[in-house]
Each structure stands twice: as C-alpha cells, then as structure tokens.
Amino acid sequence: MHPLIKLVAQRIALGLILLLAVSVVIFLGIEMLPGDTAQAILGQSATATSLANLRESLGLNQSPATRYFTWLGHALQGDLGKALTNQQDIAQAIGQRLGNTLFLAVCAGAIAVPLSIGLGLVAARFNGRWPDKLISGVTLAMISLPEFVAAYFMILLLTLVIPILQPVSMIFPGMGFFEKLHAVALPVIVLVMVVLAHMMRMTRAAILNVMQSAYIETAELKGLSPMQVIWRHALPNAVAPIISVVVINLAYLVVGVVVVEVVFSYNALGQYLVDHVAKRDLPVVQAVGIIFAAVYIGLNILADLIGIIANPRLRHPK
C-alpha cells in the first residue's frame, strides 16, 4: 500500500476514536452541570409535580450510562433524535444551521486567507521597512480588539455613520445569493479582521526563516527579483507552517464564532449550541459538539497531509 494512503487511513481511524472520546467528554460535562434539562426548561416556573412529569416524559429517570449508550446506538445509525426542549428534528435543524455556519466561514476564509498570505509576503519582502510596520501594526491592532468591540464598531460605522450595510445578518432559505452576501457582509468583515493577523504573521515569519537559507542566496545571485525569490523559492518551503495556521483559523471560523453570531443575530450553529447548553439539551449538544470536533479533526488531518505532500522528504520516506 502506498505509505500516503496508509497514513490517511491511520489518521482517519484515530480521528474516529477521538470523536468517540469527545462524545463521552461532552456527555460527562453536561451531566456535571448543576440542574438538569427539566429544571432548565421550567426555570423559575418549576414545581415538584411539573419537574417529575417533565423528567418522566424526557426519559431523564434512566441511568446516565443507559442514556449515553441509547444515544450512541441511534447516532451510529445516523439518527440524531429530537431536541428534548422543543421536539424539533435535530438533523434537520442542524442541517440548515451548519449550512449557514459554513457559508459565513467560507466567505470570511475566501477573503482572509489570500489576503493574509499576500500581506505576509509583502511584509516579508519589505522586512523592517514601512510597509512591514504598517501591515503588522494594523493587523495586530485589529486582533487586539475583542471581537464584539470590533463588531459594535463596524455596526456603528457601516450602518449608522455610513448606512450601507445592515446590523442584523440573519439569512433564510428563500434569499438570493447576493442578498445573502449583503446580509453577512458585516460579520465577514469582522471575522476577517479577527483572523488576519495570525495568518499574516505566520506567513511573514515562515518566509523570513526560509530566507536565511543558502539556496535563497543562490536565487538572489541568479538575479531574480525579490518577489520572484519569495514566490518561487521561499514560499513552497514555508508552506507547512503556514497551512497549519491557516487551518487553525479556518476551524475557528467554523466552530468559534459564537460571539460574532450573537452580535449580528446570525442564525448558525454556535448560537444554536449555546441555547441548548443553557437548557441542558443533551442530544443537541452532543450532535453539535461532534460536528465541531469532526470539523476540527478533519481540518487538522488535512493540514498534516498538505504538510507532508509539500515536503519531499516526508512524501518519499526511506
């Protein structure tokens, strides 16, 4: 078997075991939270009788182990069940929201990744001179702002001072593609601001690191222009660290943007997850948790693979 295929298979198998472990951890985490689903649903209006009734109808009287394995059995058959709180079909609700999450992540990623790598290259090219300082200064300033502050600032700027965008970004199935783009413009801008610096700095550092090598000097002596040296000779050898940072940021764009979702009332998975954690709605938390973990693990496997493919020494092990 080709070693690369074997490696992929190994990584995927490891990923699946990790997912199983994640599901156990999530389950235990929810069990440890104070209060249960019934109490969380009824809140201030709970009475002893209504609690007992609700626990009965939600099946909370069974032992934790029974509930976990029942859930696992169904999940393995692709049945994520129904939300305890409102009896909505979880797969259906998640399907739509996952789409929205990915839409936002793809829009932000499509702008942020090329932009940050490009800026990183430019910064490396003009290392220590004013373009480098300007790029680093601005991007670091943006990452230093908490997301919600950046979000409120952009709302103020682009909906009230210059009213060209809308503060509430909800998107719905009936909307056209450009309508959706317009709706998510503000959160995309904020997310790009948030992830730009990390990827830019990594690109810059990785390129500068490679620039110390002897072969770069050779390339320069051949008479190539600085940008050509960076593009043709430095970048391919700096790909691995850059990709791993890009992937971490893409994973963040999928799983970590709940604050931005809340500020823009964007109907994606993060807010859905938080609402259900508050109500201790285990099946939903499990399902969303697994999806998030899968995205994270999957993207990391991808980063490993790209790193290996980019490196001839790893690609052709002796």
Place this chain on the structure above:
Amino acid sequence: MSSELNHLLGLASAGKMSRREFVGRAGALGVSTAVAGTMLSTAAFADTPVKGGLLRAGMQGGESTNTLDPALAASDVPFMINSTWGETLVDVELNGTLGLRVAEEVSSNADATQWMFKIRKGVEYHNGATMTAEDVVATLKRHTDDKAQSGAQGIVKGITDMKAEGDMVTLTLAAGNADLPFLMADYHLIIQPGGGVDNPTSGIGSGAYKVVEHEPGVRTAFEKHTNHWDASRGHADQVEILTINDNPARTAAIQAGQIHLMNRIDPKIVDLLKGNTDIAIERAAGPGHYVFIMRCNAAPFDNNDLRMALKMSVNRQEMLEKILGGMGSRGNDFPINAAYPMFDDSISQREYDAATAADFYKKSGHDGSPILLQVAPGAFPGAVEAAQLFQASANAAGIPLQVKLEPDDGYWDNVWNIAPFCASYWGGRPVQDQMYSTAYLSTAEWNDTAFKDAHFDEVMIAARGELDQAKRKGMYSEMATILRDTGGLICPMFNDWVEGRRSEVGGWIPNPAGTLMNGKAMSMCWLNA
C-alpha cells in the same frame, strides 16, 4: 389626550366605530359632544390605518429551544408570536378593562361560581375550519392535563366542570371567583382547533396573521389571515418577529430601519435615543417588578423586626434612578401597583430611613454576623448593581448586609426559592388575586418568601368571590398592608415597559398588561408609507 380616547379615535376614524358611538363613549370619558366631533374630523385624516407592507419587530427573549405550543410559552418572543397567530376568549385592554375576542359575551351567576362565555359566530381558523364551543372546552381541558406542562395549569385547575352547548361555554368553579374572565385572558390559553390535543405546535389559530415560516430563536414570518373576523386588526400584508437578543444589535437594527418595533430598550441608553426623530420611546407602567425575597421560615429572616430593618434600609429612589434610569416607579413591599384594578393608592410609600432601620435591627437581636444576599446578573437586569446599592444603604444603617454573587447558570434551580435571601423578579399578573394566589398564599408552590398567614389566606379567598367592588378593594388593601408590614418581600421598584417604535409605525396604543401592546402590536399597528 388619554390613551383610551386615542384608541377610540383610532377606531372611529378607521370606520370601525360609528360617529354616534364615538361621541357617546368619548362623553363617558368626559369629552363634550362638540369637542368630540371636532376631534373626529381632524383625526380621520391623521390616523387612518394604512394597509399593506411588511412590519417587523426585533425582540429580546427568544431561544432556539422555543416551540409554538402556547402551553409552554414562557419568554417574550414566544408570547409575541403566539399572540400574533392565536386568540384567547378575552383580553386585557387599556386601563385593565376586559376586551372581548373570541367570546362575544361574558356573564356569571350571582356568586361567581358559574361563568358563561358566548362564542362569536364565524371565527375562522387559518386552516379554514370554524371555531366551536367544543374547541374552547378542549383547549381548556388540555391545559389541565399534567402532560401538557402548561404554564396556565394553575389557572384552569380551579374549574371543576367545563361544558359546551351550542355556542355557549359554561365553566363551573369549586369556589366563586369574580376574576375568572381576566384569567381567561392568560396568554397560554389560546384557542386551538380541537384544543390543540393532536398537534399542539401547529401554530394554527384564529389570529389576524398565520405562520408561514418558523425558525425558533431566529425568525417567525407571518402573512395576513384574510378571513380574520375582526377588520380592525391585521393591516400589514406580512409581519415578522425576529429574535435579536443582543441589546446594542437590536438598538442598531431599529436605528437602521431594519426593524420597526423593539422591546426592552436598555434604560441607560434612552437618553441617547431621544435625539433621534425616527424613533419614539414608548413607555407603559406595567405590573412587573424586581424583588429581593427573604424566606420567612429561615433564620435570621424568621424575625419580623429583622425583615423590617432590611425593608427600611433600601433606598428605593436611588435604585429607581440608577438601575431603571427613572423608567419605573418605587415599590412598597407588596407586589401590586396602579397597573392593577382596585389598587389602593392611599397606602403610604415606604422611604429609606437609616435610623428606623437601625432601631429595628437592634430590636431583632441579630448577632451581627453577615447577612448574605445571593444574586446573579440574570435575576433581573441590573440585579447585581441593585444589590450593591442595597448593601451600601444597609451598611450605612449598621446592618451587616453582604452581597454574594452567584452564576446565572442554574440560578433558578439552585438559589431562587431555596436560598434564604436572594434577588428575583415577577412579571406581574392581570389581576391582584392571581398575583397573590401565585406567590403569597400559604400553600402556593411558588411562595418564594415562604410567607404563611392564615388570616391573609382567608381574606384572599373571600375577596375572590366578592362581587361588591368597594368591599373587594378594601380587602385587597388589607392584604397589601399585611404583606407590606409582615411579609418577606422587599419590592424596591416596578419596571416600566420601555420599547422602541419607528415613527412610520401607526396605531400604537400603550398597554401596560404586557410587552409590545400586550402582544398585539403586530396585529394592530400599521406602516405609514
């Protein structure tokens, strides 16, 4: 001009009420015939409902865990959504009067143990079926069932017999209750086809709008129910209720015109919005209040002198100004204010008095150990700050009050109704009896102050069946005084509804009974082009 008069004027100028009727009813409000006539002719141009358009509200208080089952509604967004697609037998209008909706006549026997509701003819559901008296009975029966987990179970529990005959619904009670019609206005008791037994979450009702799309915690879209029986409701072609829980985002949305109406404006920013001519701040003094509750059966709060010491050491005026930005009124340690019918406004207002508080504290013989007040940010907006103000004013009187911060998560399970002294809130109820019997009757499940007073209970039961209004008002006054002077409730303030309306929205009538015109804003407002 009074809001009632405004409402009448709106009806009359929209052609929903004859000129003669308007002049007559305006006369009842003390307006002379000539003046009423002039008012009508000017208003006819100014206040005609405009048909069409898409009316949008952005609201706090919705989660993706919500459902359309009216029995389970607990927060503002489900309340609003359900009030837009569904209707109750009656509703609470301005000034706490009873409005007739699905029922067109309400009557009772002499001792208020039997109530008759005549169901309006030709009320059509969104699915085309016609509402019957049987549907009404089936609806009420469903809410008595434990399995329905209805928030209104306590209300329908006292009904021993429900009967549908022709277009009459007869309810028989175990004991007389003069307030029963008001209880039927409860927002859980929306009449559903077949009582909603088969499919409680269908969202099919007889309201002015029918649900087209429903994504819990995000958006509910409605379109006009063209066969709605009441032509004075349902002006916009489409309405939408968006859940925007974040305060600044909701405020930005109304400023940008993305929504037309919003609930819960943060009192701290009201002044900032005042300069904006596009947005009107709508206030209504409702029955909601913020409280600190002492459990009368737990030491040291089992000592009335200590309770009085704490009550005297709250600086209510300061709290009202700092926590509510003045958007409310001072509380008087009983849960009733002018929003209720038969409120006795002659009960004197309790003031901050450090000297008296210190005297009571000394008399209580308390050992001087710290008195813990448990509070979480979610107990009510500004709860932690209010508790700190309380701590400062109590300490100034020599009372060792100490604030203990609790997490929001699990607060209602682990602290409220358990801890001896904590912060909480009440949304209020349409009538006094319901408020008292929910939380101050000895046997009430939500008696969160553990207040037990046999005489208080007796007066409450007697008042319930008393049809003589003057006598009843006297009884409520007595109960208020008992609670004020011996109860475990510290009620520093009543919070107003503070809501935003864009200037192009017409038809707004403040209604203190609930948020956004008691849930009727979508059905009764319109968009001026």
